Amino acid sequence: MEKNNYSKVQRIACFSLVCLPLLQCYNFLGTALTKFLMLGLVAYFAFIVRTKPTVPTKLKFFLLYAFTVPQVFAIISGNTSEFLGSFITLGLFFAAFIFFMPHLDVELIRKYYRVTIYVAIGVFLLQEISYYVTGARFGVLIPFLDLYNGTPASDFLSTYSSSNRSCSIFVEPSHFAQYLAPYLALSLNVVSQQKRFFDLESIIISLVFIFLRSGNGYFLLASIWIVHFLCCNMSMLKKIFIILPFAAILIVYSFTYFSNSELGEQVLSRTEQLDPNYIGDSRSGTIRIYRGFWVYASMPSYLKVFGVGLGGVNSVIDNSPLSWSFENEHYVNNVSCFLMAFGYIGVFLLVIFLFSLCSRKEPGSIALIVAFICLGLMESFLCDSRMLLYLLLPYAMIYCNKKLII
DSSP: OOOOOOOHHHHHHHHHHHHGGGGTTEEETTEEHHHHHHHHHHHIIIIISOOOOOOOHHHHHHHHHHTTHHHHHHHHHTOOTTTTHHHHHHHHHHHHHHHHGGGOOHHHHHHHHHHHHHHHHHHHHHHHHHHHHHSOOOOOSOTTSEETTSOBHHHHHHHHTTOSSOOTTSSSHHHHHHHHHHHHHHHHHHHHHTTOSOOHHHHHHHHHHHHHTOHHHHHHHHHHHHHHHHHSSSOHHHIIIIIHHHHHHHHHHHHHHHHTSHHHHHHHHGGGGGSTTOOSSOOHHHHHHTHHHHHHHTSOHHHHHHOOOGGGHHHHHHTSTTGGGTTTOOOOOHHHHHHHHHHHHHHHHHHHHHHHTOBTTBHHHHHHHHHHHHHHTTOOOTTSHHHHHHHHHHHHHHHHHHHHHO
């Protein structure tokens, strides 16, 4: 019988997990709006619900290290420009992670997630129709708030009509793709449990990825489908002799058609940015992927091993030979930021924790962790609500599976 007796606390936790990333683009008082919301939710679970926090064993080792050793080496090396950030940012994120855990239910998450995904896809389709009918797109944002870059949302909306790509209720197509990816993994996980390879929903979502024309989106789409192929609950003979040949033929013909279309030409022209020596007008690929690793390579050897904590990363950037390339920002992707903050040791402990969120019985959990790592090589979303979704959703898959076994 379908479970429908969810508690109020479960509904709040699952709804918040799904909807917080929708607000990630907004700032309030110069700080991400979602940080205030996460703080409020932690206070609610801790003091009103009185949730008893339980820290997973493998996470304990990472947290014990992350809150102690890198800070010592930050002080020794003088990288202390935002020293408290080492504790506040990481502390708030993992407090939210720990207090959300006991109240999650994967079916309830999927229920809320499906609604937001379908609404977002509907808005995206209307934006595309508007563009092809009128030559202009309409934006859907909260107009009285500021965006993460300090620009009022109302100013962004006034210029959005001339944008060359639709992004639904988000500021960038890549943000929409990042939000779609966990749901695709969740949807394919259900398909796998039914011993099928795909369904109509997964195909529709994959097509939205394609028409978003987001580099992040294409990598996420590919990584999730590859993991699904390798780990889905189907016989290996079916995979090798039916799915693989069919997929290969479909990919070859689709790519040929796509690359000869106007949309395909626009997408393929952006692949040049993946070259570390690219010096064209737009260098977003170079900045997203390589720059943080170049900074990490310039760090002293002992800091590469132990890190300087999250609060010391900006100091490392400002004191690096590449500081000139950052101007007034400190953008580096998640993986390079983790390396600078926690060093080899901390990243090793974090990877062990990530592996603990994977289960062959729930292949969607593996797809999500692979997608998280893939996105972390391109995007900066450290300790925000998107990262919370990417890490708590696989936990919910495994946790609910254990409850069913019990």
